[in-house]
Amino acid sequence: MSRFFRGGDDSSSESSSEEEELYSTSEEEEEKDEEQEESSEDEEDEEEESSSDDEAGPAKKGLSRFLLDQASSESEESDEEGTTKVKSAKDKRHDELEATISLIQNGQKINDWGSIANEFDKLNRQVVKLQDGGKAPKSYIKCIAELEDFMNETLAKQKVTPKKMNATNARGLNAVKQRVKKNNKDYQSQIDAFRKDSDAFMESEDEAPPPKVTKQPIRDTYVPEAADEDEDKGFARVDKRGKAMPFSPESILKHLRAIVESRGRKNTDRIEQIKIMEELSKVANTPYLKIRVLQALVSARYDLGAGAGNVMPLEHWKAAEKELSALLKILETEKDHVVIENAEEWDDDEKQPTLAAGDNYIKIPGSIVSYIERLDDELTRSLQAIDPHTSEYIERLTDEGSLYNIILQGLLYYETIRKDASLEVPQESLNRIMQRRLDHVYFKPAQVIKILEENAWKQVSAGVDSAITPRSKSEDASQLVNILCNYLFEHSEGIIRARAMLCQVYFLALHDEYYKARDMMLTSHLQESISNFDIATQILYNRTLVQVGLCAFRKGLVYDAQNTLQEICGSGRQKELLAQGVMIQRFNQVSPEQERLEKQRQLPFHMHINLELLECVYLTCSMLLEIPLLAQTGSSPDIKKRVISKTYRRMLEYHERQIFTGPPENTRDHVMQASKALAAGEWKKATHFIHSIKIWELMPGAEDIKTMLAKQIQEEGLRTYLFTYAPFYDTLAISTLSAMFELDSRKVAAVVSKMISHEELAAALDQVTETVIFRKGVELSRLQSLALALSDKASSLIETNERTLEQRTQGSANAFSRKDGQRGGQRGGGQRGGRGGARTGGNAQRQAGGTQFTGGALGAAVRG
């Protein structure tokens, strides 16, 4: 499956062909690889070079094959060139080869693996050019056979001798070991022949019929064979080179192998392969074959979506979804077949595996969870690419339902195979699929989840139920989310755990459970560690934070809402932080690579949090907090200029600088004009402005929110009024205030009391006349306020010093006090031990109060 992921890893698709042939580490080779990559665009020029280059077979083929129309002719040409060219060239190469071989032999003699590794690489490159029809020179075969033997010997030796090789040697040995293994497989038959009778092999002529070739591109080899076998069976399909391509159940595995091996290469025609496999899947007659074909088919479809800008075509996504669902159905009915990650690859193409005695399962390597994840990712990518305001987007979005079905089925599948401990299914797979399910649920309102769940369970046959998320419990969305999150929290760690937590908080916040959400957010302690997580999780964290803030706002907790939203909205980069749009970079600092990554991170539109609503909430909260504060600082200059929201202040300043202010157009204008009205004490006007913001309609319970806001504006208006106009009054009747702000006089009294008590207002209440009496002469001179500031700073300096010292000495100080305590305790104990007998009469001391204990009486009952 690693190959499968590679496919998704957009940048590597072009280089994968190189990677496949030679796992070489020598620098020279790498340079060439790079060259190869760079030059892949202008193939034409490089063609000559690369064919004369020290490239291995398939790559060369790959390049030439790229130009499909001329491919055959040209390759023939070059073949002919190869043979008709002056002998001496070939001889020269032979000589080079011999030289290299002798160098390797020398290396073997002195046990210098570093040079062997280098020479071996060189040798492999040289031999490619000398192959005709896949047959390698004898001397080469001899050399590699000997090398393998020698290598095995050395390895064996190394195990028994404690002496270590030096670093270069060890590295060389390892490199050779890997390469020999891979390389020799290709020449196995020749090597066998050599091993059987080395002399005979060496003596036999070059022109002897070549042994079976495997290094050739596979498609060329299987086609003729298959044709031979099946021509008379009537299945005949003609490929574009005019060769017959028949299918039969027997040949399926071979076809598959061929296709799998050609995966990821540049020149493979994926559509063609998919067609072949579609045919194959019709022919497949046993569960095993079906599963294998479906697996290959699904992965092949995913390959279509590989690459940076590519999106998997819609029809292929749908087909993949169908096939995946079919695959899961088969797995559900055929209990003895399992697809698990840690299964052995089945190498024999000739026959199918059967159930051995004592085995319960036919294990097929593969990862269902990866298929599902990929399907999910592809849907997200396609949603990212579609314009969200079209009907196409909505149509595409309906596919989420079927995707969710598959996730559920996959989950059920993993639950069943997890039951059997012998399969050793890792917990992680189950966690991953749970996480996917959660990802599709957490941001949705309960009703939507209910429908989603109902539809998903309809697809599942009635007898099946999930142990973790039982059918009966999935109906209730909050219960479902709770179960999923708790499961993940208990059984996973790291990122998945954090994500589960965040999802739950998000869900709770969305459903107005503010305190639960907040407490969970706080107890998670994620704010300390969130910067260590990956970007997707950080985005989720930001989203959750915003959602908690919105929830607080709906609850009427303006202060909390502002505080929570500050971090995200105050930054002015909401779009970026919530992954709901790419920021336009002013200074062009981002590389295209970064920009592309950022685009990939974007959330699909249906998951977005409405940014305008968010801004509106943030600004309104800021207004309610800032306007009284501004009024307060305006009247008494000694209070430090505290700023709650810089963004809001900036906007307000900007707004005030305007010479003409027209009627408000957007949300921001509304809030700004409301702020101005509020600052002037005109709370009714402010309420009107705020109420006429249209976007409140998007909030659930818009009317309640409006009344809540009106109430807040009344109160804050009163506070602002008092702050602003206090210097101009000696007394102020509560009843006047009450009439002015249409508040209960008790409420007014409470607000005024609060302000007096917090020493925000230099005033006192007169109960008899029901008035507020303002004290005079509380304003400070500049010198006085500076003196106060100085004394404040001095005391905070001392405090800081004390804290620093405390931190420094904490360990030792604690140790001392603890020791003292223990010693004291023991001493006390010792003393009391002496007069132990006398203390038994202690229960005579009873309290005369109402709280009588009866324990003593019970004791007496037992004793007596």
Next chain:
Amino acid sequence: MASTTATGGSEYDLLNKLAPNLDRHMIFPLLEFSASQLVDENGQVRDEAKARQITQAKFALTQRTNMTDYVANLYCELEGLNEAPAEYAERKKQVFSQLEKYEQQTAKITELLERDDVVNALRSDKVANLEFLKREHDVTIDMVNALFDLGNLQYSCGNYGDATETLYRFRVLSTDNDKVAYATWGRLACEILTMSWESALEEVQKVREVIDSKLSQNPLAQLQHRTSLIHWALFPLFNYDKAREPILDLFFNAGYINTIQANCPWILRYLAVAVITNRTKAKNMGVQQKQMKDIVRIVKQEAYEYQDPITRFVHALCIDFDFEEAQQQLVLAEEVLRSDFFLLGHADEFVDSARHLIFESYCKIHARISLTDLSARLGLNAEAAEKWIVNLIRDTRLDAKIDYKEGTVVMNHPPTSVYQQVIEKTKGGFFRTQVLTSAVGGRS
């Protein structure tokens, strides 16, 4: 009135919440108390069904203890039998034999520990002590462990006085840290049940040490243990005046206040009452004020999780400054207090302190208050109110005067001078710096 008391009491009855955090034996007095609440002045039981329920609860509670006689009595009461079934007699016999067995096992060690020469030879090193006893007197570790079992059994039988002695002896000798921790808890329970508050207080401190040191690696267990300790500490807190300050200190310790907020917000009721009633007794006004501030902050924070008349009173008075609401809540709070096991004895004190509190903040905010209005608010007649206020003014040194002609109290709020403020702020600076200097100097 009687019926409202009953309903008011049951609405805010915390028994269900307290019980899981208390020991069996400690719940017992609580149950007794609720049973006694049902009995009115004439000795008539008001609510038969409820009384029976309580007896049933008592029975269930004691069933697993070894207080066999009492269980048997309860059983008879429940079933209306005169003679207890034979199984109880059987169990009693068993308990006695077990008791005897343990006593035999520990007879030697008990005797040794009562001998002065042995006790004097003991040192603070437990291992050495054990070694010494083994060498000189053939004491084995099994005998020491038998002490633990004996203590456990004695406690279970309700013989708390003996149990505390036995456990104490065990603790002196044993080197098994876990068992010592259990024994400490056991002793605390015994001291509480025998109402020896002074030693109970000592045990509270010991348990606290154990929790802080041993369980620091296991936050969950720490939380649970702290919850239990907080609940157990309620007994000394409200029954022993000297225990008040150390226990309040304990409760306001960061770890414990967090435990209260996270795990048992209902303790806030007790905490609030303790702090409010503490105002007259506290030696250090600064500490009391700080505690008051803390409790206000926490009540505000936890308002969504826990509310009862007492916390609502605090909320109304100190957060909303709604004096009428505070007044109403105070009436309710008094009822709650009167039906609370722990707070019964403090109801009057609380009401008095709460009135002071109301008046204090009322005066802080108001410049002129009408006497008649105030007397109505305090629930006193005009003359008594005047007396009360005069006393109050004298006690708290408020800058206030009564204008008899107008029938008002006039407050004088002199604005705090700026110079005074500066002096206040820089007052401790020198001393604190000196302390710092000496601390730094001492280290290097």
